[in-house]
Amino acid sequence: MSEATVSIRLRRVMFWSGVAMLCAWVLVPIYLIALGAFGGRAGVFRWPKNLLPWDSGLAAMQAFLAVEGVWTAAVNGALVACLTMLFSLLLGAPAGYALARYRFAGQDAFRMLVVLTRAFPLAILALPLTVTFIRTGLYDTPLGVALVHTALALPFTALVSSSLFMGIPRELEEAAWIFGCTGLQAFRKIVLPLALPGLAAAAIFSFVISWNEVFAASVLTVRNRTLTAYLLTVLAESPLHFRFAGGFLLILPSVIFIFAVRKYLFAMWGIANR
Amino acid sequence: MTGLKRLLAATAFTAAAVSGAATQGALAQETIFLSTQLRPIEEATKVRQIILRGAPGPVTFVVEEPSPFQTRMDAETAAGKRTISMVGALHGELSPLVGSKGLDPVDDLAARARERGVPEAMLALGKLGTDRQMYIPWMQATYIMAARKEALQYLPAGADINALSYAQLKDWAKAIQDRTGKRALGFPAGQKGLMPRFFQGYLYPSYTGGVVSTFKNADAEAMWAAFKDLWTHVNPNSASYDFMQEPLMAGEVMIAFDHVARLKDALVAAPNDYVTFPAPSAGKGRGFMPVVAGLGIAPGAPNRAGAAAAIDHLLKPETQVTMARELGFFPVVKADLPTDLPGGITLLVEGVAKTQGAKDALVSLLPVGLGAKSGEFSKVYMDTFQAIVLRGAPIRATLDAQAATLQTIMNETKAPCWAPDKPSDGACKVN
Numbered sequence: 001m002s003e004a005t006v007s008i009r010l011r012r013v014m015f016w017s018g019v020a021m022l023c024a025w026v027l028v029p030i031y032l033i034a035l036g037a038f039g040g041r042a043g044v045f046r047w048p049k050n051l052l053p054w055d056s057g058l059a060a061m062q063a064f065l066a067v068e069g070v071w072t073a074a075v076n077g078a079l080v081a082c083l084t085m086l087f088s089l090l091l092g093a094p095a096g097y098a099l100a101r102y103r104f105a106g107q108d109a110f111r112m113l114v115v116l117t118r119a120f121p122l123a124i125l126a127l128p129l130t131v132t133f134i135r136t137g138l139y140d141t142p143l144g145v146a147l148v149h150t151a152l153a154l155p156f157t158a159l160v161s162s163s164l165f166m167g168i169p170r171e172l173e174e175a176a177w178i179f180g181c182t183g184l185q186a187f188r189k190i191v192l193p194l195a196l197p198g199l200a201a202a203a204i205f206s207f208v209i210s211w212n213e214v215f216a217a218s219v220l221t222v223r224n225r226t227l228t229a230y231l232l233t234v235l236a237e238s239p240l241h242f243r244f245a246g247g248f249l250l251i252l253p254s255v256i257f258i259f260a261v262r263k264y265l266f267a268m269w270g271i272a273n274r
Numbered sequence: 275m276t277g278l279k280r281l282l283a284a285t286a287f288t289a290a291a292v293s294g295a296a297t298q299g300a301l302a303q304e305t306i307f308l309s310t311q312l313r314p315i316e317e318a319t320k321v322r323q324i325i326l327r328g329a330p331g332p333v334t335f336v337v338e339e340p341s342p343f344q345t346r347m348d349a350e351t352a353a354g355k356r357t358i359s360m361v362g363a364l365h366g367e368l369s370p371l372v373g374s375k376g377l378d379p380v381d382d383l384a385a386r387a388r389e390r391g392v393p394e395a396m397l398a399l400g401k402l403g404t405d406r407q408m409y410i411p412w413m414q415a416t417y418i419m420a421a422r423k424e425a426l427q428y429l430p431a432g433a434d435i436n437a438l439s440y441a442q443l444k445d446w447a448k449a450i451q452d453r454t455g456k457r458a459l460g461f462p463a464g465q466k467g468l469m470p471r472f473f474q475g476y477l478y479p480s481y482t483g484g485v486v487s488t489f490k491n492a493d494a495e496a497m498w499a500a501f502k503d504l505w506t507h508v509n510p511n512s513a514s515y516d517f518m519q520e521p522l523m524a525g526e527v528m529i530a531f532d533h534v535a536r537l538k539d540a541l542v543a544a545p546n547d548y549v550t551f552p553a554p555s556a557g558k559g560r561g562f563m564p565v566v567a568g569l570g571i572a573p574g575a576p577n578r579a580g581a582a583a584a585i586d587h588l589l590k591p592e593t594q595v596t597m598a599r600e601l602g603f604f605p606v607v608k609a610d611l612p613t614d615l616p617g618g619i620t621l622l623v624e625g626v627a628k629t630q631g632a633k634d635a636l637v638s639l640l641p642v643g644l645g646a647k648s649g650e651f652s653k654v655y656m657d658t659f660q661a662i663v664l665r666g667a668p669i670r671a672t673l674d675a676q677a678a679t680l681q682t683i684m685n686e687t688k689a690p691c692w693a694p695d696k697p698s699d700g701a702c703k704v705n
Contacts, residue, residue, distance in 0.1 A: 067315055068322050126342075130349035140357060219342050222306060222357050223334060238315040239539055240520060246315075 030251060036244025037061055064245035069230060076142055077211060077227035078253065083146035084153055084210035085203045091150070092157025092206075093199060097187075099158065100165035114155045122215045133220055140222045148216040153206035160205070164198035165191065200261050208254055305333045305580035308346070309362035311413075311567050312601060313337040317535075320600045325593060330583040333360075340367050347376040347572070356574050360581035365399060365566045366640050366648045368409050372402045378573040379406035383585055387411070390589055391608025400568055403643060409568030410585055413594070413603035416564050417471065418625035420518070420537050420550050425450060425458060425528035436628050438554040440480070440500060443529075447507035450528060457509045460527030463659070466516040468533050470652035473659065475563025475638040476531075476553045477501060483558035484695040485638060486702045489680055490673035493557070498662050498669045500556075505663045513664065522548070533565070534622045538602040545617025550625030552632050559636035561694070562629050566606070566640070598623075636694055643689035654680045677704045 038061055064070070098104075099111065122129075129148070130139065138144030168191055176186035217229035231246045238246075312321050318337050326333045338346065343363065350356050351374055361368070361377075371377045384397060384407040392411050402408040421435075428449040429435060433442040447459040463469040474485050481497035482488035509527050518530035519540035530537070531553060541548050552560060569588060571581045587593060594605035599615055602622050611623060629635065641648050658676045661667040684701045691702035 067319050126345050127349055127352070130346065131353045134349060134353035134355050134357075218338070219345060222308070222336055222346075235315070242315050 030255075033244055033247050033251065036241060037064075037248035039241060039244075061245055061248075064242060064249070069225075070227070070249075073225050073227040073230035074249070074253075076221075076224050077230075079142045080146045080149060080217070080226050081207045081210040081253075083142065084149040085207045087146060087150040088153040088157040088206040089199065089203055092154050092202065093161045093195075095154075095158040096161025096163075097165050097191075099162035101170070111159070114158050117151055118155055126215070126219045129216075130219055139220060140224055142224055142226075145217050145220050145224075145226065146210070148220065149210035149213055150206075152213065152216075153209045156205050156209070157202045160202045161195070161199060164195050164202075168194050204258060204261060207257060211250075211254060303331055303577065303580065305331055305359045305577045305584055306336060306357055307333050307360045307362065307581075307584060308336050308338055308343065308358045310338060310340050310343050310364065310367050311362050312603075313339070317601055324600055325588070325597060326584070328593070329587040331577075331580045333580070333584050340364075343367065344370060344374075347371055348374050350572070351375050354574075356572050356576055358572050359575035359577045360584060361570045361572065362412055362567060363570075364640070365409075365568060366644070368568055368570055369402050369643070370648075371570070372404060372408055376572060377402075377408045377570045378575065378578070379404075379408060380410055380571055380582075380585070381407045383407070383410050383582060386586065387589055387607070390591065392589075392606050396566060396606060399566060409570040410589065411606040412567045412569045412588060413597055413601075414564055414566050414606055415534050415603050416562060416626055416629060417468070417475065417531060417533050417553065418537070418550050418622070418629055419529065419531050419553055420522060420541065420548050420621075420625070421529040422522065422525070423547055423549060426549065428453060435549065435551045437632070438551065440504065440554045440556050443554045444500075444504045444507060447504070447529065451507050456528075457507055458528035459504075459508045460515060460518055460521050460530040461508060461512045462515045462518050462530075462532050462536065463512045464514045464516040468536070469659070470655045471533075471563055471565075472531060472553075473655040474641070474652070476561045477556075479561030479636050479638045479694045480554070480556040480558060483636070484691075486680065486684065487691055487695045487698075487705050489704045490677040491705060494673060495669050497556070498658075498673070502663050502669075534626060535602045538618060538622060540618075541621045542616060542618030545621055548621060550621045550628075552625070552629040552635075555632075555634050559634045560629075560632050561636045561638050562632075563638045563640065564630075567603070638694050639692045641689075642692040644683070644687050647683050647687050650683055651680070654683070680704050 095114070099107065133139040133144050138147065172190050172194075173186045176190045177183070181189065211226075212228060213226075214229050214232045217226045218232075221229065228250060231250065235243050235246045307326075309321075312318055318335060322335050326335060340363070343361075344367075347358070347361070350358060361371075368377065384400075387410050388394075388397060396411045396414075397407065400407055400409045400411055425446075426435070428446060430442055430445040430449060433446065438446075443459070447457070450456060450458040461467075461469055461472065477497060478485045478488065478494070481500075482491060482493040488494055509521070511521070511526060515521055517536040517539075518527070518532035519537050521527045522530050522537070522540040523543060537550075541550070553562060554560070569585045571578055571585075575581055588597075589607055591605070591607055591609035594607050594609045595611060597603050598605060598611055599619060602619060604623075604626065605611075615623065641651055644651050654676050657679075658672055661672045661676075662669050681704045684704070688701045690700065691698040695702060
């Protein structure tokens with residue numbers, strides 16, 4: 001065996017063990033949570049663990065899903081997250097485009113101001129915000145929560161999309177104008193398709209921000225809680241197998257959503273569309 | 275690309291459709307019941323499916339942690355528009371609501387509660403320092419100790435488990451550690467654990483006969499030295515325990531102190547594996563702290579009649595017995611607990627009875643009159659504990675420093691001393 005083949009083989013082993021490491025990094029915790037979620041009360045304390053989550057049956061998870069309000073909360077959570085995603089794209093992408101394409105007075109200050117919305121701890125804003133929401137009738141509605149979450153997600157969408165648009169050569173747009181496109185047409189036909197993968201990533205980000213946010217979601221709602229707010233206010237004090245079942249349920253939508261749009265994520269990272 | 279477009283379009287459509295439906299779905303005659311109690315998911319489910327099922331009208335049970343609870347009540351007061359009709363919370367969580375106008379007097383319900391045998395002293399607590407009835411007592415609980423039966427073999431000779439002293443508890447834990455190598459004693463000193471109540475209702479009263487006035491006296495100094503010594507046999511994970519039922523079930527600890535509701539799961543799961551007994555005693559007696567939760571009605575409640583009816587339902591003797599059976603909270607009205615309670619609940623009842631009936635029992639009330647400062651009050655005790663026991667700070671200096679903080683809280687709230695401290699004129703003094 002020549003030295004070269006050994007080195008190639010070594011490199012291949014290194015590569016695959018790296019891949020295995022990275023996969024384990026993500027999958028092992030999810031696997032352990034699944035074990036806890038499906039194992040039931042006794043399973044949590046059992047050692048060694050069963051190897052397959054469904055060994056001990058689905059009873060624990062079923063009991064969890066039968067808890068009153070979990071489904072409504074899940075629907076509310078998904079609804080709020082989707083609304084947030086929609087709003088932050090509708091508002092954030094144009095803002096990002098403006099930041100990238102136009103020079104205007106106070107541009108840098110604006111950039112800072114956008115980030116500043118994250119500088120105020122929500123706990124301090126809770127009281128006035130709730131009072132305002134009650135007065136305007138947004139209290140206890142998914143729309144109200146989505147608006148607050150949009151405010152939280154906007155800085156990310158605006159800044160991410162601005163750097164995205166900066167990466168798309170202005171010349172492409174100008175060429176479209178020369179061939180008779182209006183500004184809007186040029187944007188829709190040339191810039192948007194190029195920016196789409198990045199916008200998808202920004203959308204995922206705002207979805208996840210909203211899905212994970214607890215404080216605003218629980219203070220601003222009474223009956224229409226999002227799943228995260230509904231669960232986290234009670235999970236920390238619930239028996240372990242419930243916490244695992246709740247945790248499992250909370251991870252699931254994010255994972256499914258990211259899986260659904262993975263194509264766009266890969267495209268953004270320069271991996272060919274598959 | 276079309277996939278994403280479709281996804282976005284579908285999202286927008288469902289979002290619009292469902293949010294319209296959700297906002298219009300406000301139910302006509304529903305009573306919203308906001309509670310800081312019975313938050314854990316299994317308990318809340320039992321409240322919804324068993325306890326409230328028999329209520330006259332539909333009651334929506336919503337749970338919330340104490341701090342957002344205050345925020346929400348204050349916000350609804352400020353906005354002048356109520357969603358919440360009825361609240362259920364601990365005595366100490368309801369008392370700040372008097373100052374912020376979050377409670378409507380319920381004098382109309384007090385007579386019925388008295389008829390059903392709610393003790394006069396407990397009803398008086400419900401006035402929260404005013405001359406109107408601000409809340410109706412709902413349920414009570416206290417703290418006990420539980421031990422796994424295999425720990426009993428190490429109990430020091432001559433010690434009666436139902437009349438332990440702190441010295442004997444230490445010997446017991448030491449014996450277990452010497453023989454098994456395990457630090458088998460556990461306390462709920464985690465973030466959400468109820469450790470401050472152990473200091474306020476158990477350790478301080480037992481050693482010093484007071485909670486505030488005796489905070490830094492010589493007895494207190496000796497007490498902290500003894501407790502620091504005891505801690506060498508306490509499972510170091512105690513600093514992260516919130517509920518002792520889990521470490522007990524997992525076998526991480528064999529002896530534990532906690533609120534009855536936070537031991538219940540372990541006792542119910544394996545009643546034959548455990549014994550329950552009162553917390554230990556020291557020089558001044560056997561401190562113990564009854565916990566009272568109350569029910570109140572918000573001023574301008576959207577459904578006051580529904581709330582009143584729900585309170586009436588919750589105070590029925592049969593509802594109260596069901597709560598004891600299912601949730602481990604004890605009746606405030608006159609109700610005989612049936613003899614066929616589940617094994618774990620029987621253990622709880624025995625532990626509570628032994629605590630209340632102990633010859634040297636020394637009742638310690640929940641902090642009274644501290645209002646919004648009760649969190650800071652508890653923090654003084656936790657800070658002192660963490661400094662002295664966990665970080666090894668000098669006892670005298672720590673007590674002096676924390677006593678100053680404690681005195682400031684007392685002065686600001688002008689709270690007079692409460693039992694077991696001797697009654698005071700004006701703010702309670704730290705001597």
